[in-house]
Amino acid sequence: MVNQSMAALGNNRSTIRELFEYGNQRAAVVGRENVFDFSLGNPSVPAPDAVRQAILEEAAGNPVALHGYTSAQGAADVRTALADDLNRRFGTAYTGDSLYLTVGAAAALSCAFKALACPGDEFVVLSPYFPEYLMFIESGAGAKAVIVPPSVQDFQINFDALEQKMSAYTKAVVINSPNNPSGAVYSEQTIRRLAELLQSKEKQYGHPIYLISDEPYRELVFDGVQVPFVPNYYDNTIVCYSYSKSLSLPGERIGYVLVPPQSADSADVYAAVCGAGRALGYVCAPSLFQRVVARCTGLTGDLTVYKTNRDLLYDNLTAMGYRCVKPAGAFYLFPQTLEPDDRAFCERAKKYDLLVVPGADFGAPGHMRISYCVATGTIRRALPLFEKLAQEYR
């Protein structure tokens, strides 16, 4: 009597959530310190102290104003502050009218897909991808997700495959750089080549093709790597952003959709994002955290531990024989598994209480995702276990 596809989605929790629950069960048996849960992308770095200061200062104000409804698209002064911050950093000239504040990146993506999706439309998703994209596109927006296989040697874009998968039905291409799960950051060269391909396909098919750039990890990069600001390379870019990772606020659900005025039919797209927000019940992102992020523009948590963790894991795992593209950002390592069947490998890893996620979940079988947003000590203690696991395959 209920919607069976919704019940299936609810009953078949994502592998990540399953591992998280499994880890909790194991912790009760062997002790929390003996379970090495590398499954979840929950930042381990605390929010910068400016977040606490902002909460305290806002909480001292008038509660009716603070906790009241804002405009559906977010408070005007908050949107202006966030647009100013983008302009300062990326040389753009946005106003708050291009921003629609959302309940995190998931809401941003859901609203963007729902806003664009017309009957028959296809959204092209590049592997490896965040698995929930497929839910948002198919179950949420009722469109079709078309999956492009990965470029496993560098986790940049597999352009030949992308070009083959595009068609007159392509409404948008979805990218995520810095990438979950590979940690790859698309180079300026990659973004330029992508822009050229999309422009030529727009000409070929005679309609705009949007580039939905999902960027919650934009600020999490190492070794001075630059993340190209995608709208500066391709006009028809729609940015979905969340403060989950940069400010370590994943539970607070605060982000935005940016519809640049340069993009095709931008007024219509923005209106449709607002309409999708209404249809999905999303109007008005959480009001206190709207104000908090406006007060914290340009800040991040102290992200140095992520680099420490990346280096420790990457250097040791590659020395043990694991093969891996060195990630330049985010907080994930995505090595090849030591047998082709990544699910079997990840099951075997559980024997050592190492919880890692099969790459097949992200459209890249033969890999495993290791979330290293954990205490560095946890990684140190896990390394001998990764070594034991590797020994099984020698």
Add this chain to the structure above:
Amino acid sequence: MVNQSMAALGNNRSTIRELFEYGNQRAAVVGRENVFDFSLGNPSVPAPDAVRQAILEEAAGNPVALHGYTSAQGAADVRTALADDLNRRFGTAYTGDSLYLTVGAAAALSCAFKALACPGDEFVVLSPYFPEYLMFIESGAGAKAVIVPPSVQDFQINFDALEQKMSAYTKAVVINSPNNPSGAVYSEQTIRRLAELLQSKEKQYGHPIYLISDEPYRELVFDGVQVPFVPNYYDNTIVCYSYSKSLSLPGERIGYVLVPPQSADSADVYAAVCGAGRALGYVCAPSLFQRVVARCTGLTGDLTVYKTNRDLLYDNLTAMGYRCVKPAGAFYLFPQTLEPDDRAFCERAKKYDLLVVPGADFGAPGHMRISYCVATGTIRRALPLFEKLAQEYR
């Protein structure tokens, strides 16, 4: 190129939002104190001080835990606290496993509709209704909304019309008591009669019919009126709740879906609610406010001003000749307009800078909604203008 129905939803802002913006424009011309904006349902009562205390105490804790992702359905201890509160107040025996925390009531309703909706299903909505129900049901969940005309003499249920509108396609009936926009509270007699009707229709059609009870105004009642707790009268009730009104936190977007274990296929329904949350991008309600509401169970703001405002408006407007069912709850008065065309009447009211919403927007033409969640002084100063408006019709 965008989804035209989404763009239309975004471009055609609700009448309420239009009035709100119009009021801001008028305020710039004639001064804020001379605009009498009775359009929005934004609580005027501050959140109880316990909310501020809870925020301060939580903010003093570990930010990684405080702002991290919770379980998709909400933190287990928070759900337990909310279930315990319901049990204490309504004599039930729920556990946290029956609750799914949401980003406000809009998300709760969206997830409930999406969870239940199968192809061909109809959701029966009783006038007068919150207009966004129709968006959530049709644009969000892709089902059909069937509208039942109001019982204008008392704003209880028009049972004859309801019975006529039900069919084998009826998946659920949606109620909202205390009601927005009429302020009516369904009596115990009404709820019993509704339960009997639904039970007989379940037998007739051979499948469960859910009762979706949208209750954000549950605690806002006057003169000792009791609000029957609907699941205690009809097993197949699904409750959608928000703390927007009781704790004056509308902007913070925190509420829940309750799927009582007594309801038909409750495990499947709960799973489908979880699945709908995934599909719509809703997992994990805002984490700080999960903790805040758990700390504030059983509390409300000081709601006495709403009774003062109701009495002042009701007594004076009826003395002027406006005809009105006396509301027993919420913070709306829903008088008949002084001409049958409520839109024309509300336009005429603008001449006096009285902003009220046409009843047609709520499925009850010939009425106007006056939101009296404003300062009492605003009502006092508006009364002579309501009198002048009435004089035009004498």
